[in-house]
Amino acid sequence: MAQTHEWMFYEVMWRAWAGREQVPYPVPWWAQQAFRRWSDDFDSGTYESKEAAFASNALYRYWHMVGVKDHRQESLIGQAGEIEPVYDKYSLSFFLHDPATGAVRLPQLPDGGRVEQRLEAPHLPVVLTTFRTADDVEFVQRTFAGTVGASQRDLVVTRVTVGSPTGQERTGLLCAAVLPAGPSGFQRHDRNGRQITDRRLTFLRHLPNEQRVETNAGWGPVFDTAPQQYGVYGNPDFSSDPATYLTRSAFHDLAVGGKLNGALEAQDQVSGLCSAVFAWPFQIAEDEVFEIDVRLPVDQFSGSADLAELRGTPATRLESANRDFWTAKLLGQGLQPGLPRPVAHLADQFRQARSQLLILSDHGEIHPGPTVYDSFWIRDSSVEATACSLVGDSALAERQLGTHYPLRFNRGTGRIGPCAEYGFYGGPHEKDDREWDSNGQALWAIGRFDRTSGRRAAFGAKLYVPYVRDAARWLRDNRDRYGLLHSGWSAEHLGERDKPHYWDDFWGLAGLYEAARLAERIGAPEAGELWGAFDDLKRATAESIRWVLGEQQRHGAWETYIPTGPGDVGRCDSTMIGTAAYFHPLRLHMGSKLGDDIDRAARFTLDTMYARFVTGGFRHDAAWNAYGPYLTMQLAHACLLAGDPGRMDELLGWTMDAGFPSVAGRAAALGAWNEQHAYPVASDFAEAPFGRWYMGDIPHGWAAAEYLLLIRDILFFEADEDHDPHLYIAPGVRPHWVPGGERVTVDAAPTLFGSPFGYRLAHEPAARTVTVDITQAPDGVRFVYPCRFGEVRSAEANGQELAVTGQDVRVPAGTWRFSVTYA
Numbered sequence: 021m022a023q024t025h026e027w028m029f030y031e032v033m034w035r036a037w038a039g040r041e042q043v044p045y046p047v048p049w050w051a052q053q054a055f056r057r058w059s060d061d062f063d064s065g066t067y068e069s070k071e072a073a074f075a076s077n078a079l080y081r082y083w084h085m086v087g088v089k090d091h092r093q094e095s096l097i098g099q100a101g102e103i104e105p106v107y108d109k110y111s112l113s114f115f116l117h118d119p120a121t122g123a124v125r126l127p128q129l130p131d132g133g134r135v136e137q138r139l140e141a142p143h144l145p146v147v148l149t150t151f152r153t154a155d156d157v158e159f160v161q162r163t164f165a166g167t168v169g170a171s172q173r174d175l176v177v178t179r180v181t182v183g184s185p186t187g188q189e190r191t192g193l194l195c196a197a198v199l200p201a202g203p204s205g206f207q208r209h210d211r212n213g214r215q216i217t218d219r220r221l222t223f224l225r226h227l228p229n230e231q232r233v234e235t236n237a238g239w240g241p242v243f244d245t246a247p248q249q250y251g252v253y254g255n256p257d258f259s260s261d262p263a264t265y266l267t268r269s270a271f272h273d274l275a276v277g278g279k280l281n282g283a284l285e286a287q288d289q290v291s292g293l294c295s296a297v298f299a300w301p302f303q304i305a306e307d308e309v310f311e312i313d314v315r316l317p318v319d320q321f322s323g324s325a326d327l328a329e330l331r332g333t334p335a336t337r338l339e340s341a342n343r344d345f346w347t348a349k350l351l352g353q354g355l356q357p358g359l360p361r362p363v364a365h366l367a368d369q370f371r372q373a374r375s376q377l378l379i380l381s382d383h384g385e386i387h388p389g390p391t392v393y394d395s396f397w398i399r400d401s402s403v404e405a406t407a408c409s410l411v412g413d414s415a416l417a418e419r420q421l422g423t424h425y426p427l428r429f430n431r432g433t434g435r436i437g438p439c440a441e442y443g444f445y446g447g448p449h450e451k452d453d454r455e456w457d458s459n460g461q462a463l464w465a466i467g468r469f470d471r472t473s474g475r476r477a478a479f480g481a482k483l484y485v486p487y488v489r490d491a492a493r494w495l496r497d498n499r500d501r502y503g504l505l506h507s508g509w510s511a512e513h514l515g516e517r518d519k520p521h522y523w524d525d526f527w528g529l530a531g532l533y534e535a536a537r538l539a540e541r542i543g544a545p546e547a548g549e550l551w552g553a554f555d556d557l558k559r560a561t562a563e564s565i566r567w568v569l570g571e572q573q574r575h576g577a578w579e580t581y582i583p584t585g586p587g588d589v590g591r592c593d594s595t596m597i598g599t600a601a602y603f604h605p606l607r608l609h610m611g612s613k614l615g616d617d618i619d620r621a622a623r624f625t626l627d628t629m630y631a632r633f634v635t636g637g638f639r640h641d642a643a644w645n646a647y648g649p650y651l652t653m654q655l656a657h658a659c660l661l662a663g664d665p666g667r668m669d670e671l672l673g674w675t676m677d678a679g680f681p682s683v684a685g686r687a688a689a690l691g692a693w694n695e696q697h698a699y700p701v702a703s704d705f706a707e708a709p710f711g712r713w714y715m716g717d718i719p720h721g722w723a724a725a726e727y728l729l730l731i732r733d734i735l736f737f738e739a740d741e742d743h744d745p746h747l748y749i750a751p752g753v754r755p756h757w758v759p760g761g762e763r764v765t766v767d768a769a770p771t772l773f774g775s776p777f778g779y780r781l782a783h784e785p786a787a788r789t790v791t792v793d794i795t796q797a798p799d800g801v802r803f804v805y806p807c808r809f810g811e812v813r814s815a816e817a818n819g820q821e822l823a824v825t826g827q828d829v830r831v832p833a834g835t836w837r838f839s840v841t842y843a
Contacts (some may be wrong), residue, residue, distance in 0.1 A: 021038045021068060021069060022068070022069035022070075022071035022072055023071075023072070023209065024260075024290065024291060025075075025206075025207060025220055025290075025291040025292050025293075025613050026069065026072045026075040026206075026207065026209070027069075027071045028073075028260075028262055028265070028290065028293065029071070029074075029075050029201070029206045029207070029293065030070075030074050030290035031262035031289065032197070032262050032266065032293065033047055033051050033055075033074075033264055034055060034761045035266060036041070036174070036266055036410075037051070037052065037055050038087070038309065039266070040129055041171055043124075043221070043266065043271060043272050043275045044124045044125075044126050044132065044271055044275060045126075045131055045266065045269070045271050046100070046102075046115065046126050046129075046197060046199065046367075047097060047128055047129070047323065048097060048100075048102070048128065048201055048202070048307040048686070049080070049082075049100065049201065049202075049203075049686070050056065050076075050077045050079075050080035050081070050203070050205070050686075051077075051100035051373040051664040052128075052797065053079070053080045053683065053700065053701070054074060054079060054558040055339075055741060056705065057700060057705060058667055059508060059710050059711065061710065061711050061714070062074075062078065062712055062713050063078060063714070063798065064586070065308040066078075066210045067209075067210055072209055072210070072713075075205060075206040075207045075208075075209070075261055076205050076206075076207065076208040076209065076210065077204060077206075078204030078712070078715065078805065079698060079713065079715060080671065080698065080701065080715070080768075081204065081205075081208075081391075081694055081716070081717065081718060082099075082203075082335050082681070082688040082689050082694065082701065083096045083097060083098055083099070083104075083203035083204065083227045083484045083614065083689075083693070083718060084096065084097040084098075084137070084147050084689065084690050084720075085097065085145070085376070085379065085390055085719055085783070086145045086146070086147060086164055086165040086176060086379075086694070087145065087163050087165045087174075087379035087390070088166065088167055089345075089349070089378040089379060089381065089789070090173050090378065090381045090383060090384065090416070091167075091174050091318075091319075091382070091383075092174075092319075092356060092382045092383065093105065093106055093107050093174060093318050093392035093484055094106055094165075094379055094719060095165060095176045095316070095318060095494040096202060096204055096390065096391075096679065097147045097149070097163055097167065097203065098111070098113070098202065098203035098205045099128075099135070099137065099203070099207070099501070099687065099688065100113060100126070100127035100135060100151075101113060101114060101127060101137070101147075101149030101151070101161045101163070101178075102128075102133065102199075102201050102202055103163055103178055103202075103316060103588075104202030104204060105176065105292040105316055105317075105475065106204070106317050106390055106394070107173060108235065108238060108240075108316075109219050109221055109235050109236050109238060110198050110200060110204030110219075110221060110235045110240050110319075111198075111199050111200070111201065111203070112178070112196060112197070112198055112199075112240075112241050112316060112454075113127070113128070113196070113197050113199065114127070114133075114151075114159060114180055114194065114195065114196050114197070115151075115195050115197065116153060116157055116159065116192055116193070116194060117180075117193040117274050117299065118155070118191075118192045118193075118197065119189075119192065119193060119278050119279075120192075120275075122274070122275055122278055123155075123272050124275045125151075125157075126154045127149070127151040127576065129624040130316040130684065132151075132153070132194055133151055133152050133153040133154060134151070135149065135150070135686060136149075136150045136687075137149050137150070137427070137687045138160075138290075138687075139372070139619070139690055139691065140162070140343075141372040142344055142368035142369065142372050142691070143347065143350040143351055143368075143372065143375065144164075144346050144347070144369070145164065145165070145343075145375050145379065146162060146163065146339075146342065146343070146405060147161075147163045147690070148160060148161070148162055149161040149163070152185065155190075156184060156185055156188065157160070157184065157188070157190045157192060157305060158182070158183050158184070159181060159183075159184050159194065160179055160180070160181050160183075161178055161179070161180045161272075161594075162178065162179045162180075162181075163176065163177070163178040163179075163349075163439075164176070164177055164338075164339060164342045165177075165318070165342070166338040166339075166342050167328075168330060168332060168333050168777050169329040169332070169358070172558070173318075173319035173320075173329075174317075174318035174319045175315050175316060175317055175319070175330060175333050176315070176318060176659065177313060177314070177315055177316075177338055177339065178313070178314050178316070179195065179311065179312075179313050179339070180311065180312050180313075180314070181306060181309045181310070181311045182194050182302050182309060182310040182311070183304060183307075183308070183309045183310075183448050183664060183742075184304050184305060184306070185307075187305065187306045187307070189303070189304070189305040189469045190302075190303075190305070191301070191302065191303045191304075192301070192302060192306050192800060193249070193299040193301055193302070194300045194302055195274075195297050195298065195299045195300075195476070196241070196243075196247070196297065196298045196299075196312065196313065197240065197270065197295065197296070197297050198221075198224065198233055198240055198292055198295060198297075198298075199221075199295050199631060200219055200220060200221040200292060200294065200295070200362065201213060201219070201781075202219075203392050204468070205219075206219055207219050207220060208391075208392065209792065211225070214737070218292075218788070219292070219714060220288075220291070220292020220293075220555070221235060221236065221288065221292050221293065221294040221295070222236060222287060222288055222289055222294065222418040223235075223236050223285070223286075223287050223290045223294065224236075224240075224252050224285060224286050224294040224296055225252065225284060225285035225286075225538075226250050226252055226256065226284050226285065226296060226298070226503070227284075228246065228250075228284070230242075230327060231243045231244075231245075231246050232327070233296065233641070238842065239317045239321050240316070240379060241314050241315070241316055241487050242314070242316075242317065242327070242330060242331065242506070243298070243314055244312065244313040244314070244315070244331070244335065245300065245312045245313070247298035247299055247300055248299065248301055249279070249280050249282075249298070249299040249301075250280060250282065250284075250296065250297065250299065251270050251273065251280030251281040251282060251283055251296065252281070252283045252284060252285055252286045252294070252295075252296040253269055253270055253281065253283070253286055253748065254286025254287045254288040254293075254294045254772040255268070255286075255287070255288040255289070255290050255291065255293070256286070256287065258289065258290055259290070260290060262502070262509060265291075265293055265361050266810055269295060269371065270295065270296070270815075271296035271297075274297070278299055279772065280642040289663055290713045292364055297417060299311055302543065303723060308474050310327040313335040314466055315330055315331070315335075317330060320782070333465045337725075338807075338839060343538055346375060349378070349720055350371045350375060351371070353412055353768075354374070354411050354412020354413060354766075354768065355410070355411045355732065355766070355767070355768060355769045355770065356413045356766075356768060357370055357731060357732075357735055357765070357766060358763065358764065358765030358766070358767070359757070359764060360516070360757055360758050360759060360762035360763065360764065361653075361759070361762060362756065362757055362759065363684075363757045364366040365676065366422075366672075366676070366731060367731075367737060367815045368691075368729075369676065369679065369691055369727065370385065370727070370728060370731050371412075372588050372692075373724040373725075373727045373728050374413065374724075374728065375410060375656075376414065376692065376719040376721065376724040377404055377407065377408060377413070377416075377721055377724050377725060377728075378416065379722075380719070380721045381416055381420075384416065384419035384420050384423055384424055385401070385420060385424050385563065386400075386404040386405060386408070386416070386420055386721055387400075387403050387721060388400040388401075388404070388695075388717065388720060388722050389695075389716060389717025389718065389719070389720055389721060390571070390717065390719070391717050391793070392716060393717040393720070393721075394407075394717075394718055395449065395606070396424065396428075396447065396449075396451070397449050397455075398425075398445050398446055398455070398458035398462055398724045399450075399455060399457060399458060399461055399510065399511065400425075400449055400462050400721060401420060401465075401617070402461035402462060402464060402465035402576060402751040403461075403465075403605060403722055403725045403726070404420075404721050404725040404727070405417040405420045405421055405465050405469065405726075405728075406418075406446060406464075406465050406468050406469070406605070407724075407725035407726075407728040407729050408725075409468070409469050409472045409473070409770060410472060410729065410732055410769075410771075411465065411686055411728050411770070412454040412769055413483045413768075413772055414469075414472070414473065416768065417469055418459070418469070418473070418479065421466055421469050421479075421483075422479065422482070422483065423463055423822055424461055425445065425465075425466070425483075425487065426483070426487055428445050428446055428447050428450075428462075429443075429444075429445055429486070429491065430443065430444045430445070430446065431489050436451050436454070437454050437506065437508075438498075438500075438506050439494075439506060440494065440497065440498055442490070442494070442771075442810050443459075443486075443491050443493060443494030443778075444458070444459060444491075444492060444494055444498075445459050445461075445462040446457045446458045448739045453508065453510075453512070453517065453568060454506070454507070454508030454509055454510070454511055454517065455497075455503040455508060455509065455510040456506055456508045456524045456528075457505075457510035457511065457527040457528070458510070459492075459494055459495050459528065460495065460524070460526075460529070460531030460532070461492050461525030461527050461531065461532055461842055462487075462491060462531065463488060463491055463495075463531030463534055463535045464527065464530045464531045464534050464605075464606070465536050466479075466480060466483060466487070466488060466534070466538070467480065467488075467531075467533075467535060467537060468532025468534065468772065471741065471772040471773070471774060472770050472771065472772055472774065473774065474775065475772030475774060478542075480538040480541070480542065481542045484538065484539070484542060484544060484775055485509075488535050488538060488539075489544070489546055489550075489618075490550070491531075491535070492536075492550050493553070494536040495528050495532055495553060495554035495557065496552075496556070496587060496795060496802050499557070499560070500520065502560060502562075502563065502564060502586070503556060503557065503560025503561075503562055503564075504520050504524075504557075504564060504659060505520060505521075505525055505528055505557070506520065507519050507520045507526035508524065509588075510522075510523060510527075511598065512525050512526050512594070512638060513596045513597070513643045513644065513648070513651070514583065514584045514585075514595050514597070514642070514643075515551060515588060515591075515595045515642075515643075519584075519585055519587040519588065520585045520586060520596060520601065521560065521584050522564075522565065522582065522584065522585050522586075522598060523583040523584070523585075523598035523601060525560075525561040526561070526598075526601050526602055526605065526606055526608060527563075527601070528557050529554065529557055529558055529561065529606070529608060529614075530605075530606040530607075530608065530614065531552060532553050532554040532557060533554055533613070535550050536551045536554055537548035537742060546784070551552055557609075558613065558614060558653075561614060562564060562614045562615055563617055563619065564586045565582055565614070565618055566618070567586070568582070568583065568589050569582070569621055570587055571589045571590075572589060575589075575590055577590060577592070578629050578630065579592065579623035579624070580620075580625070580628070580636075581596055581599075581601075581621075581622055581625040581628040581629075582596065582598060582599045582622060582625045583595070583596055584598050585767045592632070593641075594633045594638070594639065594641055594642040594643070595631075595642045596625055596628070596629060596638045597633075597638065597640065597651050597654070597655065599622055599625045599626075599629075599631060600624045600626070600629070600651070600654045600657075600658040601650060601654070602609065602658075602659075603622065603626075603658035603662055604654060604656075604657035604659045604661055604729075604733075605729065607661070608622075608661065608807075609622065609661065609746055610739060610740065611740070618638060622727075623662055626655070626658055626659060626662055626664075630659075630667060631653060634652075634655070634671070636674040636677075637649065637652040637674045637675065637678060637697065638651045638652040638655050638671075640696075640717075644713060644714045645695050645698035645709060645711065645712070645713040645714065646696035646697060646698050646699060646713045646714060646715065647678065647696065647698075647699070647702055648695070648696060648697070648719060649675060649679075649693035649695075649696075649697050649720070649723050650693065650695065650722050650723035650726045651677055651695065652671050652674060652678075652755060653671070653675055653723065653727060653730050654726060655724035656668045656671035656672050656675065656730060657670060657726070657729065657730045657733065659671065659736065660733060660751065660752050661729070661733070665703075665751070665752050665808065666754075668734075668752055669752075669754050672734075674713045674726070674728070678693060678697050678702065679691045679693055681697070681702060681819075683700075683701055683704055683705065686753055688701055689718065691720065692718050692719035692720075692723075692724075693718065693720050693723040693724070693727075694715055694716060694718035694719075694720055694723075695715070695716030695717060695718075695720045695722070695723065696713065696714055696715045696716060697823070698713055698715060699713070703745075715787065733751070733752065734750075734751070734752030734753060735750060735752070735753070735766050735769075736749050736750065736751070736766060736769070736777060736779070737751065738771060738773065739782050739788070739804075741772050742771065743800075745773060745798075745800065745801045745802075746802045746803060746804055747777060747797075747798075747801055747802075747803050747804070748803075748805075748806065749766060749779060749781070749804070749805045750781055750805065750806075750808075751806050752801070753781070753810055754808060755809045758781070759783075759785070760784060760785045760786065762782075762783065763781060763782050763783075764780075764781040765778075765779070765780050765781070766778050766779050767795070767796075768796075769796075771798055773798035773801055774798070775796075775798040775799070776795055776796045776798075776829045777797055777798065778794070778795040778796040778797075779792055779793060779795060780793040780796050783809070787841075788803075788809070788810065788813075788841055788842050788843070789839055789840065789841050790809060790840045790842070791805065791838075791839040791840075792805065792837065792838055792839070792841065793836065793837050794835060794836050794837065797833075799833075800833050801832060801833055802830065802833045803830075803831040803832075803833075803834055803835065803838075804828050804829070804830055804831070805828070805829040805831060805840060806825050806827055806828050806829075807828075807829060807840050808827075808843035809842045810843040811827070811841045811842060812827055812829060812841075812842055812843075813822050813841045813843050814830075814841045815829045815838065815840045815841070816838065816839055817831050817832060817835040817837070817838040818835055818836060818837060818838070822838070
């Protein structure tokens, strides 16, 4: 049964949408999409009613994000420029009113005017929203996050400039609305009791002397310029009629009577739908502009001293500081990819993905999202920390792995289901859902970072006892009677929680491999013991997969594929995506760690997935009934490492488009991916399932990490670090990416060899020659260049001819320049 405020919100929204031609109302973008193709079907396992699902914005979770590196709270930006500090209780949006005609122009509504959104620059988390009305009044809203004061507390600043694009004189009111619903929804309340925050606005007050707004018990917007008109609206007579919320509102007053109610405060103890509008008159002509600045406190502020600190730094200086920080961080530090014009957007997105991970980090914990996923998982964070370390944000990776992972290492003597508590990596998520992949992920991430940080850092040695040795022993001692990890819900997209999944075993193998190698590097006496644990899990996993493949063949399956686990013989659905991890990120194919036959089966599984579940991107109908952007990137990465860059390129192209979806000409996202990508949004409603689908959070930190790792490995990746160390140069760079006279460059790239790598690749189509200059390289590491332009005819390194034995040109260590001529 719907709660009162959920039912009321649902009623108010659909009535406002239906009556928008009479009285415009700022119905959010996500609610409009729900009404565009309404279905009474909802996830009854998660929500108690359709109203609860609607109020939670279960289906259209798209928005933009601004924030401060490594601070706790992010802020969301909606498709009409609405600003929602995630854990506060309101959103702020702007619109225009013409008192002469009574016209209320809302950027939320399609007939209100034209809306365009973009980032100020790919490396700058500054969202620009431009709204232009039919009568040629335009406002531009610049929204960014920053810090103030000695304690560096967070705030969001939005700077709104009104102008006349045609130069003709224009007058009117610039209005700011404080509303309870934001881009993420109104109120998430599910059967698990998860609530981001209680977003009901039960009390709202304007304090003119302080030029700020109170929202319940917190601070709302603070105005640098005092508004000349205002109105605060609530439900003073405790009405239960939805119609009263539409007639007792600022939008009704402006459209019908031309003025606001002038009230300073209001309450709504029924539904929490208080609202307020503030207005500033403008008169502009030619190139004149009218500008206001509004500050939204994000951290806790209270009292007159805090108000003075919040206002103390001019908005212009805050904007400059934000721009300077991100420019220095993303253009001056870390891996700097340079790509030719046809694919320069890939490098732009690389920097944006870096900024997303840095903003999603909360004091060293990288969280996979700003709302429902604003929490810490070992699984997601292992990939995110590894991505950060390999693109140059090593301080963040070190803090997460060196500080926060030990805090998730369990020292108790109890049991977690069938497994021992001691030695298990995990907090509430991992314990409650039996996420047995976490130990392998922690060990893998620690081992990889130990390699990247170099021997002098001794990162792994500092954690070895107990965080590596005992976590590896946990993997040895906590397996089922077949030698596999127990049933659980480690990666909930892979199937049921009462079944085992090879995903867990693959991660366990990768973690044990890194633990044993670390033990060898530091001379620990347990190296042999850890190799024994690796070999035992390897044997059990390989035997189980061989049995499954045999059973499927015996039952007449004509395709070869590894299903999600041994309890799913013959299950040929999208849950088999777990096998992509065999290649990426775990590299189990390198050296055929489970045997040549398992390696071949894993490669055939990639073929099966591509044929059955890819239509542009990877469709995960078995779990989500939606595309999986980060799964698409995992599959693309697996194809790259398996030697199929063509498929990789196709999947990457879809991924880039998925980061910039638009519906009816309006941008839904600006270079970010949700965990899921809804079919209606992906197709601009050409494909709209009647039933429900699942959506998580955006920007999705795991997706951002996958993108960083994919672009890096397209440019270069390491192989056989422990026996015959070598680097593949430009293994994923496609011929059409590099026209004549263009270059591919890599600068200051961290490597698993502990020292940086860089190169310059130039292509001369007329001469059919590729020339590579090595600018930085680890000592003793040779190179492999897989030529994608044509059949290799000759090659030379440092002026000496090289033997040609196929498309992979082998270049000796110490080379500073080599060239390849192709047919």
